[in-house]
C-alpha cells in the first residue's frame with residue numbers, strides 16, 4: 001500500500017565499489033531493441049516494408065507509435081527528436097501530412113486483430129491543438145481498429161498542458177499519461193532551461209484526475225547540472241506526493257555530438273560516476289520507501305499496477321518506449337523518426353520532418369532505414385530482453401525454445417565471467433542472475449550477449 005505522506009526512514013546510501021563505478025562509466029546501448037537502431041541501414045524504397053507488412057497474420061494485434069516532433073520550448077538536456085515551433089501553421093501542416101501517412105499505412109495492411117496499444121510520443125504531443133489531437137486519436141483508431149480495451153498513452157509536457165487539451169485528450173480515449181517532471185528544483189530547472197514549478201505540475205495532475213484519467217506516469221531525471229542526491233531525493237518526494245502510478249528515473253544522457261543544444265550544459269557542471277550513482281540511489285530509496293516496486297533498470301510502479309504485475313509474472317517486455325506490458329510483436333511507426341517492428345525486421349521512418357513529409361506526399365511509406373533480423377539476432381534479442389526485464393535469464397532454455405543448441409551462446413559467458421568476480425552477476429549452469437543491488441548495471445550484463453558491440457566504434461550514453 002502506498003503512503004506518500006509517510007516520512008521514510010533514511011538508510012545510509014551504500015558505498016559503491018570502484019569496479020562498479022568503472023562499469024557505470026562505460027558507454028552502452030539502452031537495449032530498447034536488439035540489434036540497436038544504430039545498426040539500421042538505408043532503405044532504397046518502401047517495397048521491403050510493404051512486403052514485411054503483408055506478413056502480418058490475422059490473429060496478430062498491433063501496437064502503433066506516433067511521434068510528434070514539436071515542442072514549445074527547448075530543454076537543454078533534451079535527447080529526443082524534436083524542434084521548437086513558433087507558428088502553429090508548421091504543426092498544422094505536419095498534422096495534415098500525418099493523416100495522409102496513416103492512410104498509407106492502413107491501406108497497405110492485411111487483416112489483423114486490431115490495435116491494443118496506441119502510444120503518442122515526441123517531442124510533445126500536446127504541441128497539437130486540442131481538437132487536432134482528438135481528431136488524430138480518432139483517425140488512428142479507425143485506421144488501425146482500436147480495440148475497446150486498448151491502452152491509449154501520451155507523453156505530455158506539463159509546462160504547456162492546458163485544461164482544454166486534457167479534456168479533449170481524455171474524451172478522445174487517452175487513458176494513460178506520462179508527464180515529464182524531471183526535477184522540481186528551481187536552480188536545476190534554471191540550469192536546463194525548463195522552468196516548471198511544483199504548483200503547475202500539481203494543477204495539471206489534479207485536472208487530469210478530474211477529467212477521469214485512469215493512469216499517470218512521471219519521468220524523473222538524475223545527472224542534470226546542479227543535481228545532488230539531496231535535491232534528487234527532495235524532487236522524488238515531491239513527485240511521490242502527487243501519487244503517480246509509475247515513475248521512470250532516467251539518467252541524463254549527455255551526447256552533445258548528437259544533440260548540439262546540449263553544449264548549453266557545461267560538462268564541469270555534471271556529476272561524476274559516483275555522483276550519478278548516489279543521485280539514482282537517492283531517488284530509488286525514496287520510491288521504494290514509499291511502496292513502489294522497482295522494475296528492471298529504471299522504472300518503479302505501484303504494486304497493483306499492470307507493469308508491476310507483468311514484472312512479477314515474467315511478462316514484462318522492453319521496446320522503444322522502454323519497459324511495457326505490451327506483448328505485440330508488430331509495431332506500426334507513424335511520424336518522423338518512428339521505429340516499427342514487423343516479423344522479418346525493423347524499419348525507421350525518415351528522421352527529418354521535411355524528408356518524411358516529401359515521402360508521404362509522394363505516396364510512399366516514409367521508411368528511410370531498415371534492418372532485417374536473423375534468427376541469431378532474435379535469439380540474442382530474447383536473452384537481452386529477459387535479463388533487462390527479469391534480471392535473470394536461463395540462456396540455455398531460451399536457446400532450446402528457439403530451436404538452437406543449448407550451448408549456442410556459451411561463448412558469451414566469457415564476458416559474464418569477467419563481471420562475476422565484480423559481483424555484477426552470477427552464473428549457475430547457463431542461468432545468469434543480476435543481484436538487485438547491481439540492477440542499475442544490468443546493461444553491462446546484457447552487453448555480453450551483444451554481437452555488435454565489438455564492431456565499428458559507436459557512441460552511446462554512459463551506463464549509469
Ligand SMILES: C[S@@+](CC[C@H](N)C(=O)[O-])C[C@H]1O[C@@H](n2cnc3c(N)ncnc32)[C@H](O)[C@@H]1O
Pocket residue numbers: 071077078079080121122123124155156157158179180181182219220221250251252253254
Ligand atoms: C518526449 S519527453 C516527455 C514529454 C515532454 N516532451 C516533456 O518533456 O515533458 C521524454 C522523456 O525523455 C527524458 N529525456 C529527454 N532527454 C533525455 C536525455 N538526454 N537523457 C535522459 N533522458 C532524457 C525525459 O525524462 C523526458 O520526460
Ligand code: SF4
Pocket residue numbers: 070071072073074075078079080082122123124157180
Ligand atoms: S524534454 Fe520534452 S519538452 Fe523538453 S525539449 Fe525534449 S521533448 Fe521537448
